[in-house]
Amino acid sequence: MRRPILTANWKMHKTVAEAEGFVDAFLPRIATVRDVEIVLAVPFTVLDRVGQRLKGSAVQLAAQNVHPEAGGAFTAEIAVGMLADLGCRYAIVGHSERRSLFGEADEFIARKAAALLGGGLLPIVCVGESLGEREAERTFEVVRRQLEASLARVPKERAAEIVIAYEPVWAIGTGRTATPESAQEVHAFIRERLVERFGGAGAQIRLQYGGSVKPENVYALMKQPEIDGALVGGASLDPESFARLVSFEAQGESQ
Numbered sequence: 001m002r003r004p005i006l007t008a009n010w011k012m013h014k015t016v017a018e019a020e021g022f023v024d025a026f027l028p029r030i031a032t033v034r035d036v037e038i039v040l041a042v043p044f045t046v047l048d049r050v051g052q053r054l055k056g057s058a059v060q061l062a063a064q065n066v067h068p069e070a071g072g073a074f075t076a077e078i079a080v081g082m083l084a085d086l087g088c089r090y091a092i093v094g095h096s097e098r099r100s101l102f103g104e105a106d107e108f109i110a111r112k113a114a115a116l117l118g119g120g121l122l123p124i125v126c127v128g129e130s131l132g133e134r135e136a137e138r139t140f141e142v143v144r145r146q147l148e149a150s151l152a153r154v155p156k157e158r159a160a161e162i163v164i165a166y167e168p169v170w171a172i173g174t175g176r177t178a179t180p181e182s183a184q185e186v187h188a189f190i191r192e193r194l195v196e197r198f199g200g201a202g203a204q205i206r207l208q209y210g211g212s213v214k215p216e217n218v219y220a221l222m223k224q225p226e227i228d229g230a231l232v233g234g235a236s237l238d239p240e241s242f243a244r245l246v247s248f249e250a251q252g253e254s255q
């Protein structure tokens with residue numbers, strides 16, 4: 001049984017005061033939520049204070065990026081050990097914005113994923129096709145290549161712990177969500193590749209869908225057999241909205 005996992009990706013948003021205000025408003029709203037892992041991936045600048053605020057709650061802290069080296073002359077970069085020091089459990093790697101805006105390639109992402117596992121954190125590895133790739137019917141080819149290369153350094157015995165986020169680039173921040181059925185189709189393909197690569201452990205890896213997930217569409221997505229969670233940008237910035245998202249069972253009952 002894979003435990004649902006919902007991750008907020010705040011991207012480059014929120015000052016310390018805004019982040020603390022979010023946590024103070026969010027925690028009481030999710031007090032009765034059970035059997036869902038909730039993760040906040042916040043800017044580096046608020047990791048410490050958000051981490052302090054989350055102490056005593058079950059909500060996990062995550063970074064949105066990491067550098068694969070343990071330390072050294074890498075101006076402005078952040079190492080795994082620094083994230084561990086602040087209580088991070090996860091870090092997102094290979095987000096499409098990192099790939100497209102900052103030129104991050106699969107090999108670099110693979111090194112980050114391995115460094116996280118080596119340093120006691122867990123990677124949330126993002127994959128997903130662009131609009132042009134989808135229209136050229138290259139979705140499966142692109143996702144297969146990204147998966148193979150980004151997971152190249154994940155040892156089989158640690159595979160069950162990682163999280164994969166399938167995020168079609170055309171659905172991120174656009175308000176266009178993949179239909180539950182088309183997201184499920186790609187998730188099923190990813191699952192097959194993971195089982196091929198890791199055997200039984202591949203069946204335990206949790207797969208998040210990302211791309212304009214909102215309280216209104218989360219239930220239908222989460223009901224798909226191979227969708228185990230969501231990676232949420234815009235709708236995670238407001239505590240009320242993200243609390244409704246993580247209470248996706250209740251959203252289903254009200255629809």
Ligand code: PEP
Pocket residue numbers: 009011167171172173174175210211212213231232233234235
């Ligand atoms: C994301 O940040 O990964 C994302 C999916 O954003 P949004 O939910 O805003 O589409």
